[in-house]
Amino acid sequence: MAEYRLDPWGTAVRVEYEKLFKVFGIKPFSDLVPRVEKVLGDALHLMRRGVIFGHRDFDKILDAYERGERVALVTGFMPSGKFHFGHKMVADQIIYYQRKGFEVFVVLADAEAYAVRRLPRQEIIRIALEEYVANLIALGLEKKRLHLYFQTNYETPYYRLIQMFSRKVTLAEMEAIYGELEPAKIMAALTQAADILHPQLEYFGGFKHVVVPVGADQDPHIRLTRDIADRFENELGLRRPASTYHRFMTGLDGNKMSSSRPEYAIFLTDPPDVAARKLMRALTGGRATVEEQRRLGGEPEKCTVYEFYVYHLIPEDTELRRIYEKCRSGQLLCGECKRMAVERLKKWLEEHQKRLEKARDKIHEYVEPPKF
Ligand code: SF4
Structure with a gap:
């Protein structure tokens, strides 16, 4: 071998x-x-x-x-x-x-x-x-x-x-x-x-x-x-x-998600509009034309937007399955699907970043940093 x-x-x-x-x-x-x-x-x-x-x-x-x-x-x-x-x-x-x-x-x-x-x-x-x-x-x-x-x-x-x-x-x-x-x-x-x-x-x-x-x-x-x-x-x-x-988790261009490639990763501190712009540019499993996508369906397995749904944006399995099936059957097009993902992402980030502000005051209750 x-x-x-x-x-x-x-x-x-x-x-x-x-x-x-x-x-x-x-x-x-x-x-x-x-x-x-x-x-x-x-x-x-x-x-x-x-x-x-x-x-x-x-x-x-x-x-x-x-x-x-x-x-x-x-x-x-x-x-x-x-x-x-x-x-x-x-x-x-x-x-x-x-x-x-x-x-x-x-x-x-x-x-x-x-x-x-x-x-x-x-x-x-x-x-x-x-x-x-x-x-x-x-x-x-x-x-x-x-x-x-x-x-x-x-x-x-x-x-x-x-x-x-x-x-x-x-x-x-x-x-x-x-x-x-x-x-x-x-x-x-x-x-x-x-x-x-x-x-x-x-x-x-x-x-x-x-x-x-x-x-x-x-x-x-x-x-x-x-x-x-x-x-x-x-x-x-x-x-x-x-x-x-x-x-x-895949980066938004289909390669590894990494802090060293910031345009292809979404950070939890990204302003929601910045994160939205990144996600709108993300690689999808969509076909070359609308006509093809209607006929053949999309490929969620290759789609970084769908991956965001799976890992982070959709808690309910039934909702996730519904998107998967609509994508596969060609009923859902990538533009609409991305806009839906962006709305969920922006809402999530806005709420998280409010919690983050409060969390910053608690850091030293959780861990003692090294002196040098
Ligand atoms: S419809 Fe959605 S899940 Fe399907 S390939 Fe396009 S962006 Fe991905």
């Missing part, structure tokens, strides 16, 4: 989802949705709609939840740019699990942003607070059952863990997972392993079952972390984390 490797620090993002199932043993999430509904009460729209498409051992998290054992979610953000709707998709997952009673550990990966993205420290800290923390609060993150921290400003046992992990991992093994490495990436990978595994330590409240929601490109970190957990099972009582995998 030809080598297939994911690059967690790369920018190209053509992930071949089928290969993840075949090569890396990730299981389809769709099989678990009915059980999620039964055990957790309801499934997040991202689960029901296949945006969260894969998992490792998430069934064990549901087993633990059913038995009344402690469960935690660990995730993080690299604060290297503005908070966009791709980030919101992760925030929606954090808030969902927090409401279901999971403890949530959210890491602000400032060490990684410094080492890998090479941004100045003060800029990273400002972005983390003003963009990430403020938006998370405005989206509904609560202080209960929350551990929100900067990688460079946390508790001593967390750093001890990074040092201990370095003893039981070889360079050859890391290169097999990540490809070419440099010290900054080795540090970043071991730090991420500590981010994921530290909630199980006695010092951080004792054992809990951990799930990590990630984009498919982050799977190398998960595999390394699961191996490390095995090696420290006896010494520290660590157990393998579970993981779930979500699809990427």
Whole structure:
């Protein structure tokens, strides 16, 4: 089989989802949705709609939840740019699990942003607070059952863990997972392993079952972390984390949504008119002419506007299905459909930005920033 490797620090993002199932043993999430509904009460729209498409051992998290054992979610953000709707998709997952009673550990990966993205420290800290923390609060993150921290400003046992992990991992093994490495990436990978595994330590409240929601490109970190957990099972009582995998949100031109391509991403701080203009220019799954679209129907699967509906703008599944069918049958044309999306987006942003203003006053109640 030809080598297939994911690059967690790369920018190209053509992930071949089928290969993840075949090569890396990730299981389809769709099989678990009915059980999620039964055990957790309801499934997040991202689960029901296949945006969260894969998992490792998430069934064990549901087993633990059913038995009344402690469960935690660990995730993080690299604060290297503005908070966009791709980030919101992760925030929606954090808030969902927090409401279901999971403890949530959210890491602000400032060490990684410094080492890998090479941004100045003060800029990273400002972005983390003003963009990430403020938006998370405005989206509904609560202080209960929350551990929100900067990688460079946390508790001593967390750093001890990074040092201990370095003893039981070889360079050859890391290169097999990540490809070419440099010290900054080795540090970043071991730090991420500590981010994921530290909630199980006695010092951080004792054992809990951990799930990590990630984009498919982050799977190398998960595999390394699961191996490390095995090696420290006896010494520290660590157990393998579970993981779930979500699809990427596409940029408005059909490539990756990224803060570094601001014209193709919608930020949660974009003035509603600016966001509306971006969405009106977005790539759709429409046909070349109106006549063709009436005859053949549109292709919502290729449409970035439809993706916005799926991920963010339409909570009700029946309404989403109605749009899908009208598009496929050629009854709905892209101009009308975009205007509808723009109206929903503007309304959502106006309300969110009011909450954001209030959230800014609360940032320091949620997290302590590093001193330098
Ligand atoms: S009608 Fe709407 S969903 Fe269908 S391709 Fe056009 S913009 Fe996309």
